[in-house]
Amino acid sequence: MIDLDTRFNRLNVKTAMLTFYLRYKPWRFWIVFPMLITRLLFWLHRLDELDYQVKYWRYFINEPLPEKKWRQFGRRLSNRSRRRVKATTFIVADVPVFMLNWLVPDSRIVGLDIDEKGLRLPKARTLSAKIAFLQPESLVVSPRFFKTFVHHTSFENKTRIYANQHFFTSFKGFNRYQTVLFLRNVVALFAMAAFTAVVTIYMASAAYNLDLTNVVFKSLRLILLNILPIFVFMLIGYLLFNRVTIAILVGQVLAIVVALVNYFMLQYRDYPFEYSDISLASEASNMGSRYSYIPPVKYFLVIAVLLILAVIVGRFLKTTTLRWWVRLLTLGLVFISSVFMMNHYYLVDDYYTLANNDPWGPDADRYVVNGYMFSFIHSVKNDWVIVPEGYNAATAKKALSAYQYQDIPADKRLNVITIQLEAFQDFSKWSDLEIDPSVYAGLHQVASEGMAGQLTTTIFGGGTVDTERKVLTGFSELSPINGMTNSFVQYFNEQKYITRFMHPGDAWFYNRQNIDRYLGFQKTFFRDNYYDQHVADVDVVPDTKVFNDLVKQLKKVNASGKQFFNQTVTMQNHGPYSTEFDGDSLLPWKKGYNKDDYAIINNYLTGVKETSDALLKLTNKLDRLNQPVVLAFWGDHNPWGGDQNSTYKMLGINLKQSTQEGYENYYNTPYVMWANEAAKKIMAKDFSGTGPTISPMYVLPEIFTHAGWKGSQYMQVLQNLEGQVPVFGQKNHYMINGKLTTKPGKSQKQAIKKFDDIQYYMKSNYMMNQKQFK
Template sequence: MKTRFPKYRLSLPLTLLAAVVLAGAITLLALWCQPNALRSVVRIFLNKPILIVLNALPVGLLLLGLACLLRSLFFGAALTNLLVCGFSIANRVKIEVRDEPVFPRDLSLLKEVFSAVGNYEIHYPVKAIALVLLVTAALAALGIFVGHQPLSAEKIRGWRGSLLGAAASFGALVLVTVTLLGSNSLYESIGASNPYHLSTMFNETGFPYSFFHQFTTYLVDKPEGFSRSEAAGWETGDRSGLGADVHLVMVMNEGFSNITDDPVFTYGPSEDPLPNLHALREDPHALSGRVVVPGFAGGTANTEFDVLTGMQTNALSATATSAMRTVNRNLDSVLRVFAGDGYHTSFFHPGDDWFYNRENVYRWLGAAETVFADEMEDLEYKGRWVTDDYMAGFIEEKFEEAVANGQWLCNYTTTIQNHMAYTAEKYGPDYDFPPLRTSAALSQEVETMLAVYAEGARDADAMLGRLVDYFSRRPEPVVLAFWGDHLPYLGDNQIGYRQLGLDVIPGQEGQENLTAYETPYVIWANDAAAEALDWENAAAALDLRPDGRISACFLGAALLELTGRTGESPWFDFLNQLRRQVPVVQKDTCLPMEGTAFTSPAGELAADIARWRQWSYYKLKYKEIRP
């Protein structure tokens, strides 16, 4: 073979030039494999040339590293093409099936991925797969006939040079990934038509760049001073059976807020979008205030995580984090405490079970039953989303089922109806929205967004009213907690809030920052529960801040204390003690029981917050909990 087909050897300059060309070609093929049209990607890249570099750079460094290992530029290119384009095709399939891109962390969930494949009708991109395999084979064939000239320096010839070259290339790839590609500020500055939708970000910024960027996300930082043995010593004294026998129903409503209470809105009494929330605040068996959630205009699952675990999304990592994606083991949670008391624990959500990996995460959080949209019958829609009214009826149905089975119920429901986008077409082209009442001068775009959003808020408030009316008639003791997951997304750069004149400035440190993260909550007990809990004394004993503000990570612990479960969990008891010092902790901002916010806590408070972070890390990484 060597005699009949001698290998043509490229010079070093031609080898480097070929590597650049091959890296660009593989990057282009990977972009072509994505669900959006290549011409739209090219248009975006031409407007933002930095994306060309950010996508081709990791591909090129990977190619060089593999070429050094395999001692062939074209063999390295073949393997690079198979890996990069193979992941790109997997990303396309996942986005089309789940509306969620491929993340590096998915590599640790291969078992779950393969088991989930059979649950979906997948249309594989046969043409893309065939082309990728054909190009891979062609590159491998070229590697047989085309090589490169050996380096002149004898010390770096052969395997020694190959290993040194591979180490240098992969080292550069790691360095570039954790610095340039991993930069959140750079990633966010590039922008996308919907920066809160990861699939859109992947489609518009390019799969190679977005995928490598994700290596620096969803991390959990080890807290300073962490000691595994010391943290294990805090896990003592768990008990069960101390709480009062009351059903607990928690409803986290999508995008629910009371922005329409601001004076800039001029609704009359008969037009009030939130009459049930306002009436319930005056109920003698109700507590109300504002819950400070971890994210602005998104991050629903992060609020779920904070409420149920008592950990804090914003403290898990210095980088932006999806808390649910850090979970891969059984964790202590509000659900698990109630389960220890013999309760039936459940989670309901009229969305897909794969989103935020909820299907697995809620099992790890101790939910005995999870019900998602695909298991709900006769779904009712308003536009593309399942209605809040349907979910109210579903909760009632499941409550009656639990009572009929002789079970006490602890349920967490996350709704979806008032999910963005708040466009005129959200509820159909002919939907007649009630008039928007405001004194602000608004653009047509903002006026439409607010009218659509306010209609969803009305339906959320109606859901609250329906549940209160239903449980008021039930003889069983029930505590209902109802709150919003985050403020609504009202346009890029908070245009809706700015035109209203509302002081909503996400991302800034200090007290003014809290307004971007506050949603209303109300905790209400029906007559039977008020009697079982001795409501007046139990509510007063919570020692809530006078304005009712509380971090989402303390809300679940407060519900455990309210229902008499102090002493059952050393973790949640600790959180309730910490809450009495600082009811709100949001990144570096602390809001004490009285007075104004401050940063840089010191002394005992600083030590307790440090313990909180260390204990959270221990639970996420090490604590073993049997199913």
């Protein structure tokens, strides 16, 4: 006698039948749930075996498949099994007799006593009783059948369990064999995870710096921290699908995707792939026309080898038949272990090795020496609102309430226009570059009429919203914005200003359509709801047209008797820049230059010249207005400069963040604050000369200070802090007394600690009206 699972060489024919049934009647997926409940009631001894079987199969029979379908299903299982049995052999299964006869016609069968109407047949007996009545000389069954119908019966000693092409005389022997198989497969998965980790570590960052990449392999801890995430995903795939090949592919696909994204990020942005970048996946896919996302040919060969190896290993490793509750319990243990590792290793800075033990080293270098997988997981904490050490909400509130909210005086109301310029940098500040004076003539003229300085951002080549939103919030570090957030925009709303955010790009980019509303802007203008219809229906609206329209918006607001607060974010000069150039050279050719990078810098300067000229035209128009206007503009970050910053290297610009010069070259962009004649008459202090080097968080506090405004309580906190710590840089770098440091003095530490607490309070406690805060 042989059971149907063994006859068809299946783990569970009943499950296969359910899947087949739902393929033709998918709307009846709901039957799975009462089937499970029925099974639970049987397991709890609330139903006897016969009642359970009748209730279970009735769901199939109420809306049955035709006999023809079940016969086709049986033939398909038979063809796949390659197992033949003698005509005299009984085939037993916990399937109704009439259905069993369709699956294995012309066979001697022993099934459930249930008729085609789903009713119990007269004198029905349990399957175990029917087998005992036949008294078979031998019984060969699957582990499932043995556990359900044979275990602890009189014919247990005559039964052999067939699984993994082996026969077992006891269930204990079968379990021991499965445990050995499982452990062997786990070891194989770890070996595949290790091989995948090594290969993808090189894929992710070797093109950036091979020497730094090799540092990973000098530390057993770092190697393990990069292997384990891949192994865990492989193990989860194995426990869920019980297939070695699928399990390996789950881990490999994850590793390959993260490694390739990291490769492209380092190539195009000189910055690695972090957890927070996942939310920008749609943006990246829509930027495909600007960047090439095709990896080197050798990467395709490596990926092919990995995938083929997964298939080969899976082909030779036998699948275990662990029970579902064992797999579920193991999944739970994997989850608990993963949480422990996250909290005690992956998110702990002490294990995140410094590149060359240099706290000044660039983030990308530190990312590479720790391995892309460990570093990516470590970056999860960067997307959280981290509670400062020793934080006390009451103390932070008290420190904030020490300041008194102040309205803008009626005789000092000004229009405030802020413009963030895409990838705007003044390359003429590097004296070794003989750039045509006409490129920055407009910028320099406006700067001479106002106050010009350096803005120390924390981004390079991308991530524009980091600078953009720090200006609006006054935060030194951005956290996820998922709802209404305290910002300076709300202060202007409270002062009865008209507030608008304007960007001639897509509203979905960086989720601006929602986040700028969360920041308090009354209206937001994007290409789809404004610029295409009212300014220019082109891919990139020139800055000249953006600025001309901005003046129109200002005039319209002032005509209504209101003042205007605006942030405009431009698109012109967005990278990458073509490696072909046929215009007038704005930078003389020098020996040692190469054609591609020379084209990049000249294409960039050509666009910047247009922006520079447009800025001068804008200030000329604003100066002719009777209404007082303050204008501030800045670059959001340095421009893209070829793969691995090849253009900067060609120009001899030091970007080594281990030096103050390199750090400032990497992160600093120009800013200018300017006022028209009408504004100068009522401002407390005119914009003139060289302005301080500041973080984006201080842009609006600088304007408020010159205008003679105090503003909200938080604004006053920043006004007082700026003199002590004017720059909050990347990874605990600070500008103090003109020098960058990672070790501020005692008084500065106290000021930073106090500010961190107040900043966290502002992030975590939204105030609809700061005027009412006490």
